[in-house]
Amino acid sequence: MSAPVLVLNTGSSSLKYRVVDADDGTVAASGLVERIGEPGSRVVHAVDGEERVVEVDVADHEAAVAAALDAFAAHGPDLAHLGLVAVGHRVVHGGTRFSEPVLVDDDLVAAVHGLAPLAPLHNPANAVGLEAARRLFADLPHVAVFDTAFHATLPVAAHTYAVPAAWREAGVRRYGFHGTSVAFVSRAAAAALGRPIEETKQIVLHLGNGASATAVDGGRSVETSMGLTPLEGLVMGSRSGDLDPAVLGHVRRELGLSADDVDRALNASSGLRGLAGDNDVRGVVAAAEAGSADAELALDVYCHRVRAYVGAYLAALGGLDAVVLTGGVGENAAPVRARALAGLAHLGIEVDAGRNDAARGPSSATRISPDEAAVAVLVVPTDEEWEIARQTVEVVTAAAGPTVGP
Template sequence: MSDVLVVNSGSSSMKYQLVDVDAGEALATGLIERIGRPSGRATHTDAAGREFRDELEVPDHDAAFAWMLRAFDEHGPSLDAHAPVAVGHRVVQGGARFFEPTVITELVKINIDELSVLAPLHNPANLAGIVAAEHAFPAVPHVAVFDTAFHQTMPPPAYTYAIDAEVAAKHRVRRYGFHGTSHRFVSHAAAEFLGRPVEELKLIVLHLGNGASACAVDGGRSVETSMGMTPLEGLVMGTRSGDLDPAVLLHLQRRAGLDVDGVDDLLNKRSGILGLGGHGDMRDLVAAAESGDERAALALDVYAHRIRSYVGAYAAQLGRVDAIVFTAGVGENAAPVRERALAGLGGFGVEVDAARNAERGGGARRISSDGARVDVLVVPTNEELEIARQTLEVVAG
């Protein structure tokens, strides 16, 4: 059996997916929302794409798992016939402690809890999901797969911030990086598409969704990434600012009267393409820019400019680039963004074929011109499959 249940638990939501790892397919997916609120909402989707919806009160994560078990029992597939051999959990922050997927023990849970200081919105919710899952599935191993683990191969110059070393060490201030499961999955999928071992490739992976990050992958190992101590650093995102002069924070506190929470809200929830262009969804932003909205057009230009800057920086770090790979919701679907992001890089061997870029497809595809020195690919990500694979590898020994 190779069925693994993958759980992504948030503070008020829980996503799950039952994955047949050998087939590389999801047998069922689900989303439970508004956990802990008076009215909840849940959706279970089987392998045929049939959705089953329910509205109910979901007071906590234990109740969410109880609903999930009922959904499998009533709508399939049967967990008797597809009993998961393990449960894989997405955990956002593994700090410098976790370099690989890890079987969850009491000590691991203590560490995840202690690392909540670095991810206060995510790790407590991840831990709540782990505890509830252990109640629901007490007889199988549970494995934590950390967003940060893939980036633990970065060298010290890449993850070290230039602040007082003692302060940084005391408060664990360094670059950790995120989207690690996606960057790992996509880099290996790109190597498979190119028919070359990942160990000999130098790749720049651009995970562009509501959250966005770039990663330089050298021989299958992350050597640089754009997100830092938190997911706020780096590229422009849906509502997050990305890179910013730190003194802007001081200026806003002194001159605009914003306190710490106000600055946090501004940079994480009211910035990015939403703050610049008035639209948090890239589809709406592109449509507005193409209709002549100057504010939206500037936001799109800033978004692409930041990506292009990172591509150039990572090319310098890698020494050469074999392929640039777009993935996630925006990267896989927004042709205008891909075109703008790589515009003007022909001198570096990067050429996007307009017709190929405009095509929409479900699988990995090449959008670079014939004869271009650097392949440009679109590779759909599948973080749940990656978590399931890593979980199975751990429990199989």
């Protein structure tokens, strides 16, 4: 590995990790520490396609990073011999302050803590993970890569909400998420088209348990569906997506729900789960095929929302070269892809049934539209860890300055 990076993705009760080469995406090992601070915590460590599961008490995030290091020591590879060049961290929310990846220092950690009101479920855990990793990897540079940073190019009209000035001054605006994923797949899609990304117009549909649409013009985000938080936009596994804000007052009056009750319901009990009782698209598709009216409705609503955003973003872009599907659903759910893009032939968007059915979990960018279609429809596997590693090395290299020759 020429530029190995340890990538850490710290959640409130979990830690995902991967050692990946920033140059070619080669993975030396990956893993997951689950149920941090809870009974039944464990480490799942994968090397060369083989998983090893270790039950271990993980009291906090520092213990989680230490448990991951123990897994490397026990099952390989030897981190000391890999020549790690840096540690890259996924941080969910950078607010308006961070529009690009940055080296981690005490001020950066304090800033991530300070942005917690914008991402209360994510940023506190991200900050704790930063602190723990810096103590355990004190000799390596650390870089924070923000989910929101890719969307810093949104035009003012696209990121501004029509709300009172005091709200806007408090940070209420559209930020957008899934930025590292969109950056990776939009670049891969341009390569698959054989064109510079600066010359392409793309709509990227990141469809997973969380789902978003982004209009990418010349490699820059110009519209995106997620907003202040990841709740806005498309229908998701357990999130409602777009909703009339007057619903909040209505259910408080009619059902006696508090603001916290509504927030939890919209994030955890809505979306596909709210419509069909299952937040997993695979289960919803199976139930619909078995005759469930609720599941059929859930798919109709889900796909209608995707199709509506595609039309809106085509208008925003003023033209379109590719629709790019990624994420767990986008990469694997052929029936959902076909259904979501049905009826758009008049816009040049078509799906070839045979190609679509064959593209289940493709290993590289795969075209599922007819050759003669005006707009390419591509399935592109995302690799956020590789993107984080790549951006991490760019920051570290820039900070080191130019190499002085003899």
